[in-house]
Amino acid sequence: xxxxxxxxxxxxxxxxxxxxxxxxxxxxxxxxxxxxxxxxxxxxxxxxxxxxxxxxxxxxxxxxxxxxxxxxxxxxxxxxxxxxxxxxxxxxxxxxxxxxxxxxxxxxxxxxxxxxxxxxxxxxxxxxxxxxxxxxxxxxxxxxxxxxxxxxxxxxxxxxxxxxxxxxxxxxxxxxxxxxxxxxxxxxxxxxxxxxxxxxxxxxxxxxxxxxxxxxxxxxxxxxxxxxxxxxxx
Amino acid sequence: xxxxxxxxxxxxxxxxxxxxxxxxxxxxxxxxxxxxxxxxxxxxxxxxxxxxxxxxxxxxxxxxxxxxxxxxxxxxxxxxxxxxxxxxxxxxxxxxxxxxxxxxxxxxxxxxxxxxxxxxxxxxxxxxxxxxxxxxxxxxxxxxxxxxxxxxxxxxxxxxxxxxxxxxxxxxxxxxxxxxxxxxxxxxxxxxxxxxxxxxxxxxxxxxxxxxxxxxxxxxxxxxxxxxxxxxxx
DNA sequence: GGCCGGTATATCAAGCGCATAAACGCGCGC
DNA sequence: GCGCGCGTTTATGCGCTTGATATACCGGCC
Numbered sequence: 001x002x003x004x005x006x007x008x009x010x011x012x013x014x015x016x017x018x019x020x021x022x023x024x025x026x027x028x029x030x031x032x033x034x035x036x037x038x039x040x041x042x043x044x045x046x047x048x049x050x051x052x053x054x055x056x057x058x059x060x061x062x063x064x065x066x067x068x069x070x071x072x073x074x075x076x077x078x079x080x081x082x083x084x085x086x087x088x089x090x091x092x093x094x095x096x097x098x099x100x101x102x103x104x105x106x107x108x109x110x111x112x113x114x115x116x117x118x119x120x121x122x123x124x125x126x127x128x129x130x131x132x133x134x135x136x137x138x139x140x141x142x143x144x145x146x147x148x149x150x151x152x153x154x155x156x157x158x159x160x161x162x163x164x165x166x167x168x169x170x171x172x173x174x175x176x177x178x179x180x181x182x183x184x185x186x187x188x189x190x191x192x193x194x195x196x197x198x199x200x201x202x203x204x205x206x207x208x209x210x211x212x213x214x215x216x217x218x219x220x221x222x223x224x225x226x227x228x229x230x231x232x233x234x
Numbered sequence: 235x236x237x238x239x240x241x242x243x244x245x246x247x248x249x250x251x252x253x254x255x256x257x258x259x260x261x262x263x264x265x266x267x268x269x270x271x272x273x274x275x276x277x278x279x280x281x282x283x284x285x286x287x288x289x290x291x292x293x294x295x296x297x298x299x300x301x302x303x304x305x306x307x308x309x310x311x312x313x314x315x316x317x318x319x320x321x322x323x324x325x326x327x328x329x330x331x332x333x334x335x336x337x338x339x340x341x342x343x344x345x346x347x348x349x350x351x352x353x354x355x356x357x358x359x360x361x362x363x364x365x366x367x368x369x370x371x372x373x374x375x376x377x378x379x380x381x382x383x384x385x386x387x388x389x390x391x392x393x394x395x396x397x398x399x400x401x402x403x404x405x406x407x408x409x410x411x412x413x414x415x416x417x418x419x420x421x422x423x424x425x426x427x428x429x430x431x432x433x434x435x436x437x438x439x440x441x442x443x444x445x446x447x448x449x450x451x452x453x454x455x456x457x458x459x460x461x462x463x464x465x466x467x468x
Numbered sequence: 469g470g471c472c473g474g475t476a477t478a479t480c481a482a483g484c485g486c487a488t489a490a491a492c493g494c495g496c497g498c
Numbered sequence: 499g500c501g502c503g504c505g506t507t508t509a510t511g512c513g514c515t516t517g518a519t520a521t522a523c524c525g526g527c528c
Contacts, residue, residue: 080363092348092349093348095352096349096352099349099353099356100352100355103356104356104360105356112326114327115326115330117330118329118333118334119333121333121334122333122337122338122339126338126360126364161503161504161505162504162505163505176384177381177383178382178384183362183363186359191352191355197486198506198507201485201486201487201488203505205487205488208487215487215488216487223486223487225395225485225486225514225515226395226396227383395514395515395516396515397515397516398515430517432518433516433517435474435477436476436477436516436517436518437516437517438476439475439477442476450476457475457476459474459525460473460474
């Protein structure tokens, strides 16, 4: 009945500043067959995420060096992998905000280990159905490294604003496939903006100005009329 | 500014025996732009699920005519669509059991509407990504990737208008079987247009012009005289 | 052969989605 | 405090998509 042994061993990134809870989580996760990666700060977390590419993120809000929300946005801009938020804050507004920004689940303290493990299982089993995409995108003169977040055109790295960066990464992750306006707006701006297709047009224009040789006849950033945009695949 | 019309209107199956809560959920969901389908019993729920094929299930545990868990198992066996459980039971064991059996989320009463809506959004946006994955239609030189949103003819991707695209997708999803005029009009234009077979002819002609080598002797888009159209299957 | 219901193509005007330009406001660093 | 980069807002023009109207087609039937 119970089949606790995962086919592949998942590594989970745990971001938690309280040493006691961190140890507790580490032990619990290890006992359940996972490989926990531990981070105390947002910077550390970002480093580990890029470095080890764990299967999912377990994030405690209220870190010392910044807002957890920004980490959610940053990671969600680069990856589809599950994000589970732990928090002492019970307020509904906190929950809604996290979920809107891209978190997959929100668990309020105090919580039981079993529920945490169950929710991790839910996230991972859903994840298994979704294939990971290639870590690098390369078409003609455009080269995008998703891991270290670099964009090169004719070999030269070019400078993108944070927003342009998020937008391009989102498209690169689903290269070759159409992303709807709603999906892009949700991923880059958040769920509250899913109807403001306007932002999208403006910033797509700016992206094209930087990437395309002839922005009026784009080779990479293709418009799908009435639907969304697509980053051309080879 | 606000454009409340979602591209696709999601119908949600709500299973709840308490009349008061049911009304409350119905109003809240409708206000949020969804189409709630209401069921009081498990039998009713199963019927509606098969009949209307809603986008997700919102299930209140503790129904009169049986265990909610069995409904979760039954539906999970046939479908990947999200299941969100509402329950007055706070015990961790209940939660773990539901999540293990296939539920995607578990929300304990009392809960706030905003959190419920946020969690519904999370579930639906994840489903949107998975829904069309791997679906592909391929006959002779015509290749339709529903996941990528691409249509290829002899390997070359070709450009379709939004309407043509919808029409073709509709046919591709029922490839090999006849779709009546009414069905197509209903699906592409909406229920108000079920009698305007005229639109259908015009746009079917345009589709043929793009897809068929000899539009006068179609190989893919077959006319079923007096009934509707059919996309030829292999 | 001519009529007729159902069907296919042609042409064109209107509307809407899209792209671009430019101005505004805000935060951040020199 | 001042300029600069960036995100947002507003305004404008263009091109594609769409649906209306009109015309041609094709089989069956009397």
